[in-house]
Amino acid sequence: MDRARVVVVGSANMDLVAKATTLPQAGETVLGGEFVTVAGGKGANQAIAAVRAGAATSLLGAIGSDAFGVTLKARIDAAGVDTGLLRVVYGASGVALITVDAAGENTIVVTPGANGAFTDLTGPELAAIASADVLVAQLEIPVETVTAAARAAREAGTRVVLNAAPARALPAELLDAVDLLVVNQTEALAISGESRPEPLLASVPRAVQTLGAEGAWYVDRSGTSVRVPGVRVETVDSTAAGDAFTGALAVAWAEGREIVEAVGWACAAGAACARRLGASTALPNRAEIDELWSVSRGPGPGA
Template structure:
């Protein structure tokens, strides 16, 4: 079977990751235990995760002309992602400052840098979207760009998976082009004003929605089709950073391969759990064989 074509439109950041016994409170300094620099940003994470999960992944993004940009592109390409359409713009690349506590909780501060320059998609970029089986997008880049990509995908029959993160209001024309929405509880509340008690509220906006709840699994709903709970896979969590990106990307790949969505969601849940077993975002994203092994062990 040919690898499904997945185009990811989103952010690319250099993640500066510090491990510490506890997360610092305001005004507090804590001594860390480990430090890593890894390719990150929700877009880059999902592009790498899609490639590792078995997709033919193409990444549409903007990086800076600084040393972080050079490293970012090289590391993303080394993960099997087509980086030929990544833009290089003068100035700083996006950077994320990530602090991870001993139990896997984390805090993140992002400075967008070059990500803000991903505007007005070119014909080559739009052509990649139209030729894909699935478009995956987030909203760490200008929402106008995401909307442009989603509308082009919808017109061409390309499925649109939107991970509406970070939380923000979204234009109606973007939501109207979405085939599957993936959000956590905070993001769901930003869209609907409601939390986990009413995942059905998302279905007033989109035909299919996934509400993720970390170690409590996820809810999947279809408009007029009811809601299904997807249990989480039990693992020893080291760092939850990137687990949601692994989940979203694996879901897109599995759906593009023709799996029923509930089965695709269970496989995606295994991908998210596998990611959480290691430190770092993109470096912890699992290979397909690892996802399969955890999925089969838990079914």
């Protein structure tokens, strides 16, 4: 079977990650421990997650002309993502400042940098979207660009998975082009005014609300409403668990997996990611996902 083809339209950031016993409160300084710099951004993370889950994956986005941009491209390339259409724009790359506590919880501040300059789509970028099985997008780039990408995918028959993060109200034009919406409780509230998934079906045909360690809740307009249990692991860092989930979900769906089972496999991917420190460096490969999935439920896609 040919590899599934996934195109990710989204952000690329350099993540500056510090571990501390507790997260600082307003006005407080805490003494940290381990510090790492990691290629991140929800777009880059989900592209790397999709590659490691088994798909041929391209990233459409923008990095800066600074040293962070050089490092970002090198690390995303090394992960196996096609960066042939990744733009370099003059100025600073996106940066995320991340603090992780002893329980694996985190706080994150993102400065968009070059991501904010990704304001249109070129002919080659539109062609890449049209040739994909699934388009994956998030909201760390201008929403107008996300909307244009989703509309182009819809016109070409490419499925659209939107991870509506960070939380914000979304234009109807974008939601009309979405096939599968992925949100957490906060993001669901921002879109529908309610912190559960069913009201989202007024805007999209399918939705998944992630529930952290508890798994995920899938709903669709056919009347399906399924709570998919999570996979229990010892959490080290939850920073990119949601990105691992979204990337794996897109791959399993692109490969033709039944959607509820795809959600379960994606839960295993999120759990596997949470066992390690970092963002892109923590994203699991297909064998790791299959192993956790097999232990908890049975064989995963292609196992």
